[in-house]
Amino acid sequence: MKALLTPRWSGRRSGLVVLTVWLSVCAAWCPPALGQMVIDLQNPNEAKLPIAIPDFIALGPAHTDGRELANILRNDLALTGLFRIIDGPPAQQSSADGTPDFEAWAQAGAQALIVGSFSVSGDQMTVEARLFDIAQKKMEFGKRFTASLADHRRLVHAFGDRVMEKLTGVPGCFTSKLAFVANSHPKEVYAMDYDGHNMRQVTWTQSVSLSPEWSPDGRGIVFTSYLGGNPDLWFQSLGGGQPQRISARRGINASARYSPAGDVLVLSLSFEGTPKIFLVTPQGQVIKRLTDGRGNDISPTWSPDGASIAYVSDQAGSPQIYTAPVNGGPSRRLTLKTNYNTDPDWSPRGDLLAFTARVDGRFQICTMRTDGKDVKVLTNRGTNQDPAWSPDGRMIAFVSNRDGKSVIYVMDARGEVQVPVSPIPGKAPAWSRSPG
Amino acid sequence: MSYIGLTRVITLFCLSLVLAAGCAQKIVRPTPGPPQGTQQIPVGFPGQVQEAELQAVQAELKSVYFDYDSYVLSPAAQTDLQYNAEILRRTPNVSIVVEGHCDERGTSEYNLALGDRRARAVLNFMTTMGLPPQRFSAVSYGAELPVNPGHNEQAWAQNRRSYLRVSK
Numbered sequence: 268m269k270a271l272l273t274p275r276w277s278g279r280r281s282g283l284v285v286l287t288v289w290l291s292v293c294a295a296w297c298p299p300a301l302g303q304m305v306i307d308l309q310n311p312n313e314a315k316l317p318i319a320i321p322d323f324i325a326l327g328p329a330h331t332d333g334r335e336l337a338n339i340l341r342n343d344l345a346l347t348g349l350f351r352i353i354d355g356p357p358a359q360q361s362s363a364d365g366t367p368d369f370e371a372w373a374q375a376g377a378q379a380l381i382v383g384s385f386s387v388s389g390d391q392m393t394v395e396a397r398l399f400d401i402a403q404k405k406m407e408f409g410k411r412f413t414a415s416l417a418d419h420r421r422l423v424h425a426f427g428d429r430v431m432e433k434l435t436g437v438p439g440c441f442t443s444k445l446a447f448v449a450n451s452h453p454k455e456v457y458a459m460d461y462d463g464h465n466m467r468q469v470t471w472t473q474s475v476s477l478s479p480e481w482s483p484d485g486r487g488i489v490f491t492s493y494l495g496g497n498p499d500l501w502f503q504s505l506g507g508g509q510p511q512r513i514s515a516r517r518g519i520n521a522s523a524r525y526s527p528a529g530d531v532l533v534l535s536l537s538f539e540g541t542p543k544i545f546l547v548t549p550q551g552q553v554i555k556r557l558t559d560g561r562g563n564d565i566s567p568t569w570s571p572d573g574a575s576i577a578y579v580s581d582q583a584g585s586p587q588i589y590t591a592p593v594n595g596g597p598s599r600r601l602t603l604k605t606n607y608n609t610d611p612d613w614s615p616r617g618d619l620l621a622f623t624a625r626v627d628g629r630f631q632i633c634t635m636r637t638d639g640k641d642v643k644v645l646t647n648r649g650t651n652q653d654p655a656w657s658p659d660g661r662m663i664a665f666v667s668n669r670d671g672k673s674v675i676y677v678m679d680a681r682g683e684v685q686v687p688v689s690p691i692p693g694k695a696p697a698w699s700r701s702p703g
Numbered sequence: 704m705s706y707i708g709l710t711r712v713i714t715l716f717c718l719s720l721v722l723a724a725g726c727a728q729k730i731v732r733p734t735p736g737p738p739q740g741t742q743q744i745p746v747g748f749p750g751q752v753q754e755a756e757l758q759a760v761q762a763e764l765k766s767v768y769f770d771y772d773s774y775v776l777s778p779a780a781q782t783d784l785q786y787n788a789e790i791l792r793r794t795p796n797v798s799i800v801v802e803g804h805c806d807e808r809g810t811s812e813y814n815l816a817l818g819d820r821r822a823r824a825v826l827n828f829m830t831t832m833g834l835p836p837q838r839f840s841a842v843s844y845g846a847e848l849p850v851n852p853g854h855n856e857q858a859w860a861q862n863r864r865s866y867l868r869v870s871k
Contacts, residue, residue: 448811454847475847477811491815497842498815519819519843522812535816540823542816563816579813585772586813607772609810623810630809652810695811 315351319377326386343427343441348679353377440657444699446479450692463688481699483529513551533567577611601639621654645682664696769863774820788832802866803843806859818843
């Protein structure tokens with residue numbers, strides 16, 4: 268098993284085939300033991316697949332730049348941490364019949380190649396792209412998308428999602444969206460493409476917003492707001508209209524997260540005195556309380572099977588992460604090291620929890636297995652908080668002030684590639700569930 | 704009020720003044736600012752508390768401060784709350800929103816829970832001082848409304864606070 272998981276790209280075997288096998292293992296839902304072996308890859312850099320994505324070719328006159336389209340895809344694939352983008356010399360074009368010059372690309376060090384072309388007709392754009400295995404000298408698959416010109420980024424993202432599906436068995440998350448709270452006054456909720464483009468304001472409360480969460484269908488946001496003077500839970504449709512109040516109980520109504528099935532919300536309520544974790548219906552009716560004891564319980568996150576939650580409690584004197592079964596039973600403490608561990612987010616793949624820990628006096632993004640073992644610190648510059656997994660479990664959005672202002676960052680699950688994405692300062696990123 | 708009760712209150716009040724004077728150097732006190740929070744104080748009806756009286760009470764009330772990641776009321780905080788309680792006994796028509804605030808360190812959600820506990824700790828203390836609980840409500844603002852926007856120990860100490868906001 269271990270040998271399978273540590274591929275070497277230097278051999279004469281097809282890199283694409285090996286990558287496909289390897290990524291398929293990573294992508295499959297793994298029990299924690301398998302997940303651990305994937306993370307334990309000795310030299311992750313060596314496992315990156317060298318891929319070339321030359322500028323897209325314009326078929327006819329077009330206002331759009333073929334380089335911009337290729338850059339969208341280059342950025343998508345680089346952010347997964349699974350690819351190394353090869354800069355091939357521009358002369359390495361396809362031949363007249365569309366067959367790439369495989370030898371030239373192999374010389375440049377590429378093992379995979381994506382060739383894209385586009386045409387514009389009126390306000391419609393068509394993008395056609397193909398993925399090639401250079402060693403095998405064959406096309407893996409091709410796809411053609413048409414949409415309005417304004418939607419051109421989504422077209423390229425959609426092709427990237429299919430590339431990931433072809434190579435890993437799990438579609439990419441490049442068409443998904445991030446919501447976050449702007450660090451301004453008032454603190455409103457914004458939404459944007461996962462790479463920071465097409466940002467728009469979602470709430471107009473003139474108040475303070477906290478903890479946005481996408482509705483399962485991606486058409487609305489639940490969030491905590493002081494719109495009514497108290498930290499209550501509200502829902503705002505992305506289609507506009509007035510926000511609707513979901514829970515306005517005395518005390519806090521905060522950190523709500525939809526269950527994987529989408530039929531239940533878990534959140535922290537303090538109307539009984541101390542903040543505790545509750546299950547409520549999407550309309551705000553209390554189903555039951557999940558935690559008890561004397562601690563502040565906050566920031567719940569669902570396991571992907573919906574059977575458990577992880578959450579933060581300070582019942583032992585400092586904030587630590589615990590898990591509890593949803594159908595009753597004792598909670599269990601997961602974090603044992605450092606005295607400040609908060610904001611757990613359970614990977615959609617089920618094998619890891621991302622969380623914020625105070626390490627040497629600063630907050631950093633970490634991952635650990637669901638039994639609390641194998642803690643990895645993924646960040647080391649500035650203050651880093653609020654991790655949120657992408658729906659495919661390959662990336663983590665978070666907040667960092669490493670370069671001054673706190674903005675939203677995205678990184679791959681091992682922290683190798685970390686880039687700022689939000690055009691404005693913000694916090695509390697939430698990743699949409701379904702492609703937006 | 705009974706004679707014993709009155710004696711006790713006067714004693715406590717005098718004691719709290721002495722304690723407050725003695726402890727004044729130990730806590731960071733920002734200069735009193737305008738009312739905090741997101742809501743305007745609603746305009747009252749004739750016959751209710753006058754705006755001037757509200758402002759006078761607001762100016763008298765002291766904020767109390769907390770240690771990092773703690774909602775325990777320090778002896779200094781208890782002294783200031785005893786002082787506040789005495790003022791509120793003299794103004795029975797004034798209601799209070801107890802705000803709980805945190806410094807910027809830590810995550811928003813955890814700070815929201817922490818601010819909730821701070822506000823409730825103050826509210827509970829005020830009721831143990833004999834003030835009717837229906838005069839109080841608690842609201843946590845987490846780390847969202849700092850009084851000092853700085854990123855240093857002094858700013859953090861000023862922001863870890865509970866503010867008693869008057870309402871009618």
